[in-house]
Amino acid sequence: AEYRIGVGDKLDVRVFQVEDLSFEELVVDTSGNINMPLIGAVQGAGRTASEMASDIAGRLAARFLRDPQVTVTVKEAANQKITVDGAVTKPGVYEMRGSTSLLQAVAMAEGPTRVADLTKVAVFRSIDGRRSVALFDLSAIRQGRASDPQVLGDDVIVVDTSRLNSALREIVGALPAFAAFAYF
Incomplete structure (x- = not known):
């Protein structure tokens, strides 16, 4: 986009x-x-x-x-904020300038922890006033087998871990395919 x-x-x-x-x-x-x-x-x-x-x-x-x-x-581009949460070293709100990829956003949070499930990285975004989510495989992106998507201001990135809350796990589990935003 x-x-x-x-x-x-x-x-x-x-x-x-x-x-x-x-x-x-x-x-x-x-x-x-x-x-x-x-x-x-x-x-x-x-x-x-x-x-x-x-x-x-x-x-x-x-x-x-x-x-x-x-x-x-x-x-x-003016400073825009993204939130990186879940199994990352330093979860928090980060400022980004210009275009930032998903890998770069996770790197801002000093990378994933040892318990991170890199095959399930959720990006939450508001599209036309509705909340949506897409699931990405960060390990495939790192290996060059998948493209590295751009994150936008106000996106919330959640790196999955075995302790991810059950409501989010149900939403992520119900997604039909990787790398496509779906409303919930």
Whole structure:
């Protein structure tokens, strides 16, 4: 999935051959917008860079430029938090910058413990306002037999252990397949 712009992200906005409308660094404000000359506030939060570029180009084309070519690039993502729990050395809430993979997230928590079951690593995520979970095999990812998925801000990663609570074990056990998010 393409990265969704968030509050505090730093964006590079370029309008081809129009220096006065090109900016190396615009910060998405707390209301989720950036401000540009001529067109004013442009919604950024919750959108992809290409969606935002299309919006800016459309607004410029409507009144000011003929067929503007606009690119939006996320230069720096604001700090986002993920929770890593279960059988890891240092469970807790961690800040991530930019894209972070599942392996990197577990490494932030100083890796799995000796009692960790690496074949059952659950990633909990909110998708369209509903809580969902996907199960991943971290040992297969480490061996290169499976792809290393990206984790997103507000994800909760739980590395399974024999002491995992029974409610979570039932949810994880009911999943139809690995690496696919399912609602519960």
